[in-house]
Amino acid sequence: MTALLEVENLTVRFPMPKEGLFGPRPYLEAVRSVSFQVEEGKALGIVGESGSGKTTTAMATIRLEDAADGAVRFQGNDLLSLDDEGMRAARRDVQLIFQDPYSSLNPRARVSQIVREPLDLMDIGTAAERDARVKELFKLVGLREDQLNLFPHQFSGGQRQRISIARALATNPKLIVCDEPVSALDVAIQAQILNLLAQLKEDLGLSYLFISHDLGVVRHICDDVAVMYLGKIVEMGSRDDIFERPQHPYTQALLAAAPSLSRRKSKGYTRPLTLTGDPPSPINPPLGCAFAERCPRAQAVCRKDAPVLTNGVACHFSGPAE
C-alpha cells in the first residue's frame, strides 16, 4: 500500500488578542503535532467532539489554514512548501465537500455553472468538453440533466449535497476532504449520500479524509479512524480496531455515548460510562494528558506527563474497557 497523503507533526496555531499592550501575544494551539496517513483508495475518518481540532487538521492539510509546523506530503510533493501556482495545480487532485449544503453553493449561480467552475478555473478541456463533463457528473451523482439550469434554492438539502459532490469530482481528484458531509441532513437522506460516497470511492478509487462526529457514519464509510481530543490524536487504527477493540478510555466513552438501537431503555440499559464536563480550554492546555480531568482511569502520572501515541494509542493506562 502506498500512502497518498502523509501528514507529519502538523501543528496549527491561532494568534489570540494580547492581554496588555506590551505583553506577549498568546497563541491557541488548535492542532498539536498530528501525524497520519491516507492510503490510496481508502478513507480515513477523524472523529472527536467539537473543538477537538478535526476540521482544522483537515483544513491545514490542504492549506486552507496555515500550518505553523509540520509536513504534508501528497503524491510525493510537500504541499506546505509549494508556491501559489504549484498549490493551485495540486488542488486539481484535492477537493473538498463542506458540511452545510445551503451556504456552500453560490445562490446566484446556476448549478451547471457551479459544477463547471473548477474546470473553468483549472482550464481543463474545451467549452464543449466541459459541458459534457458536467452532464456526466450530474449522472454520476444521481441528478437529472433537466436540472442543469436550476438554481441551488430549487434543490433539497440532499440534492444540494449531490451538487457539492459533483463539483468536487469535476477535476478528477484523488483525495476528497469531506467535512461533516451528512450531518446537516435528515437520517433518510443521510443514507442516500453515504451510499453515494461509498459507491464513488469504490468506482473511482477515491481517497477520503472524512471528518465526522457521528461514529456510526464513520464506521460505515471509513477504513481507518483517528480519534482526536484537544488537538491531538489519542487513538488511531483500523475500523475494526477502533470499534471492536478500543483501547483509549476516551474512545470507549465516545462509543458508549453514541445512541444505538441495541441500547434499549426497555431492556434496562444504563450507560456504563458517561463523560462529565467539557474538554479543557485549548488556550492553556494542561501539562499532562488533556483527557485526565474527565478520565475514569486517571492517576497522578497522567496529570504530569502527556502520553505519546504508541501502537496507535496515547494513554498511560490503555486497555480494553472494563
Next chain:
Amino acid sequence: MSRLLDVSDLKVTFGTRYGTVTALDSVSFHVDQGETLGIVGESGCGKSITALSLMGLIPTPPGKIAAGSIKFLGSELIGLPPAKLRSLRGSDMAMIFQEPMTSLNPVFTVGDQIAEAITLHQNLDHENAFKQAIELLDRVGIPSPEKRARDFPHQLSGGMRQRVMIAMAVSCRPKILIADEPTTALDVTVQAQIFDLLNEVQREFGAAIILITHDMGAISEMADRVAVMYAGRIIEEGRADDILDHPQHPYTRGLISCIPSLDQTQDRLREIPGIVPPLHELGAGCAFAKRCDHAFDRCLTARPSLSTAGHHPNACFAVEEQRL
C-alpha cells in the same frame, strides 16, 4: 398508570400561498404519568407542530387548530383562554427547545431567567427564587452553580445551556416535559449527558416526557412508547420494542435500517429514496407511496389510516393485505 394527556383527532391547518394545507391530520395519542413517549420522523413530518399545539404555541394566523381535542388531566386545553393556558404552560407542562442559544434571552443571566420562571408560577420573591434557581442548576449538574447563575447564556457551552433549559423546565415540577430534538446541536458525549439527565429528572420528579427526535437510536435509549409520524399523520405506534423489533410500516422499517450501525460494519445502507413531499402536494393516496418499494394501486388512490391489521397499529395497505 394514570392518563395525563389525551390527544384525539387533532387537526392543524396552515394558510400558505398554496392555499390551506393540513400540517396535522387526525393525530391521536396519549401520555401516561411517568412514561416517555417518543415521536419520530423526518423534518417536515409534523413532530414539532404536534409539540407546539400541545403547548398552545401554534402561531395563529397562519396556523389554526381546526379540529380535535387535547385533554390534560381530563380538562380540555383547546379553546382555553390565553391566561389560563399561560399558567399551565411552564408549571404543568414545560418545553425544551432544539436550540438553547436562541431560546434563552441573551441579555439576562441564566439565574435570573430561571428565577423569572419560578416567580411567575410560584408565590416567591426574586431573592428566594434565585436561590432556588441555584439549587436547580446544581441538580442538573452544572459545576459551581452559584457562579454560573450569574453568567449570561453566551458564557456557557452548548451542553450547559441545554442544562439551563432543563433546569428552567423542571423548575415548577411539570407533569409533562416536551423535549423537541433537545440534543440536535450537541456533541454525542453531551447528548449522552443530556439523555441521562432527562432520565434522572424523570425518575426524580416523576414527569412524563415527550421526546421528539429523528434518531431511532435516541428512541431506543429513551422511549417507552413510540409514535412514528409521516406527512402530518401518525403512521405507526406501539411500545418501543414493538417498533424497533417488529416495525410494520415500510417508512418505519426504512428509518431503522437507514442508520449506519455502531455495532457492525455494513456494506450498503438501505436508503429511503426521495424526500418528504411538501404538504401542498399531498394527493389522495398514501403520502409515502412515492418513496415506497411496496406501493401498489390501492396506495395511490386512498390514504390508509391506522389499523390493527399488523403486529400493532400502523397505517399501511401493504401490511393490511399482507403483501410485505
